[in-house]
Amino acid sequence: MPKHVVRLLILLGAGLAVGLIAKWLFTAESFYEFGHYRADSVAEIAAKEPVLQTAAYCQSCHSERHAQWSANNHKTVTCETCHGAAEGHPQKGKLPIPADTRKLCSLCHEKMAERPRTQPQIDLAQHGAGQQCATCHNPHAPKLAGVVAKVSGDAAAGRKKHAESCASCHGTNGISPNDTWPNLAGQNAAYLVRILAAYKSGAQTDVMMSPMAQTLGDGDIQNLAAYYEGLSCKAPASGKAAGDAAAGKALAQNCAACHGETGVGTNPAWPQLAGQKAVYLANTLKAFRAGLRKDPMMAGVVRGLSDADIANLAAYYAAQSCGPRKTS
Ligand code: HEC
Ligand code: HEC
Ligand code: HEC
Ligand code: HEC
Ligand code: HEC
Numbered sequence: 001m002p003k004h005v006v007r008l009l010i011l012l013g014a015g016l017a018v019g020l021i022a023k024w025l026f027t028a029e030s031f032y033e034f035g036h037y038r039a040d041s042v043a044e045i046a047a048k049e050p051v052l053q054t055a056a057y058c059q060s061c062h063s064e065r066h067a068q069w070s071a072n073n074h075k076t077v078t079c080e081t082c083h084g085a086a087e088g089h090p091q092k093g094k095l096p097i098p099a100d101t102r103k104l105c106s107l108c109h110e111k112m113a114e115r116p117r118t119q120p121q122i123d124l125a126q127h128g129a130g131q132q133c134a135t136c137h138n139p140h141a142p143k144l145a146g147v148v149a150k151v152s153g154d155a156a157a158g159r160k161k162h163a164e165s166c167a168s169c170h171g172t173n174g175i176s177p178n179d180t181w182p183n184l185a186g187q188n189a190a191y192l193v194r195i196l197a198a199y200k201s202g203a204q205t206d207v208m209m210s211p212m213a214q215t216l217g218d219g220d221i222q223n224l225a226a227y228y229e230g231l232s233c234k235a236p237a238s239g240k241a242a243g244d245a246a247a248g249k250a251l252a253q254n255c256a257a258c259h260g261e262t263g264v265g266t267n268p269a270w271p272q273l274a275g276q277k278a279v280y281l282a283n284t285l286k287a288f289r290a291g292l293r294k295d296p297m298m299a300g301v302v303r304g305l306s307d308a309d310i311a312n313l314a315a316y317y318a319a320q321s322c323g324p325r326k327t328s
């Protein structure tokens with residue numbers, strides 16, 4: 001036989017031997033016993049921990065977050081859609097907190113012609129001034145409009161209660177005589193109901209206001225809110241504010257989505273800022289920043305403000321003319 005044919009046969013034989021050895025060593029016992037199906041592996045697959053858990057799994061440890069999420073619009077978006085698969089959590093580490101919410105949220109909310117109308121959509125260029133979505137929206141309770149408290153109070157009864165208990169601090173006509181105490185005249189009734197209820201329940205606290213609010217019944221709160229909303233918010237110009245109103249105006253662009261360009265917003269559940277006392281505005285902004293006053297929307301926007309920013313914003317809003325209230 002010619003040498004090259006022998007070499008070829010040896011090569012083929014060696015290849016065959018390697019193939020056979022590989023088959024004996026590396027194939028599972030049930031190889032091709034059931035066609036393509038690896039029936040012997042069922043137990044092995046079943047023994048694996050599921051990669052995705054359910055929201056009920058998260059509930060056992062993150063009950064507060066779960067309660068907020070399940071009561072709001074995102075209850076159809078599971079926790080793991082945003083936080084990633086829970087496999088091995090918490091034993092093997094924390095789950096990531098999405099840092100870039102503009103990227104995450106626009107996956108589902110960016111305006112697209114093909115997207116079903118039922119899924120809320122926004123024009124990224126027009127909406128939110130390029131800020132992170134989580135600045136204004138709480139990802140676990142994203143809807144902002146809030147529940148607008150119904151106000152059905154009797155202003156005359158509110159006036160009586162005011163004269164008895166509130167006028168000493170908030171002024172006979174709802175314009176406070178003291179820079180650190182807020183004006184109430186012309187404030188949105190729905191906001192007043194909400195904030196008085198918060199003082200009453202203890203969700204918001206203040207050494208002076210908390211004891212006052214605890215004496216009020218639900219009817220009193222309704223009446224007082226109706227009364228204050230009807231008062232003229234025109235206040236005599238107070239002394240020069242500490243901040244720079246022009247610098248405040250530029251910063252206020254970030255607040256306009258909710259409080260309006262000049263502090264006269266459109267949502268009655270949110271407070272008017274125009275014409276409010278500058279010192280009060282600055283104090284309450286600092287309270288939000290320190291986490292002493294809690295609100296999911298305000299918590300995000302005040303996070304990055306310096307003391308100087310706060311003074312400038314306060315000066316700007318205090319100098320704006322309040323009302324007439326825009327309703328839309
Ligand atoms: C057995 C309890 C347990 C379960 C179940 C659980 N977690 Fe956690 N989770 C923890 C603990 C403990 C931490 C660490 C908290 C810390 O160190 O601040 C944590 C941290 C996190 C963090 C990071 C928080 C931070 O401040 O860095 C996220 C996000 C998170 N979990 C999401 C989830 C999600 C989503 C689920 C459900 C799929 C889930 N967890 C299920 C116990 C649990
Ligand atoms: C739509 C996306 C989304 C969904 C759904 C979602 N999260 Fe989050 N979660 C976020 C984002 C974004 C943050 C960071 C919040 C921030 O920056 O204010 C966060 C923060 C957290 C944190 C850390 C909070 C902190 O302040 O340290 C925990 C814990 C958490 N989420 C748990 C859950 C659980 C449990 C669920 C389901 C019940 C859930 N999340 C559903 C997007 C989501
Ligand atoms: C996986 C897709 C998905 C992601 C990611 C997602 N959302 Fe949503 N979001 C939805 C759906 C679906 C609804 C409507 C739920 C319903 O009310 O039926 C919704 C509702 C909302 C609403 C309420 C709109 C309204 O007026 O009713 C807001 C606001 C919102 N999302 C903001 C956000 C923000 C901010 C983020 C990022 C932290 C985010 N979403 C991430 C799917 C998503
Ligand atoms: C500066 C604050 C701000 C930022 C930042 C912001 N939003 Fe909004 N968003 C609002 C306000 C205000 C509304 C209207 C709420 C209302 O009056 O009901 C709104 C409404 C929405 C709605 C409901 C729209 C509808 O038609 O029902 C969605 C969805 C939404 N935002 C998603 C996002 C996403 C996604 C991002 C990040 C890319 C984002 N938002 C950033 C303030 C903001
Ligand atoms: C002893 C003085 C005092 C009395 C009396 C008083 N308040 Fe106040 N009130 C305050 C102070 C101080 C604040 C600001 C608290 C803060 O900075 O958190 C305030 C805040 C408020 C706010 C919140 C305003 C805003 O813009 O958020 C409302 C509403 C209010 N008071 C209503 C009332 C009513 C109604 C009464 C009468 C039942 C009353 N107050 C009696 C001192 C008083």
Ligand code: HEC
Nearest residue numbers: 136254255257258270271281284285294295297298301313
């Ligand atoms: C996403 C909507 C939103 C944005 C953006 C926003 N706010 Fe607010 N703001 C609110 C809500 C809601 C409240 C009522 C909070 C409460 O009930 O405690 C509030 C309350 C306030 C108060 C308290 C008013 C009072 O009478 O007690 C001040 C001051 C304030 N905001 C200033 C600002 C400033 C300054 C900015 C911009 C840097 C800003 N807000 C941006 C929603 C917003």
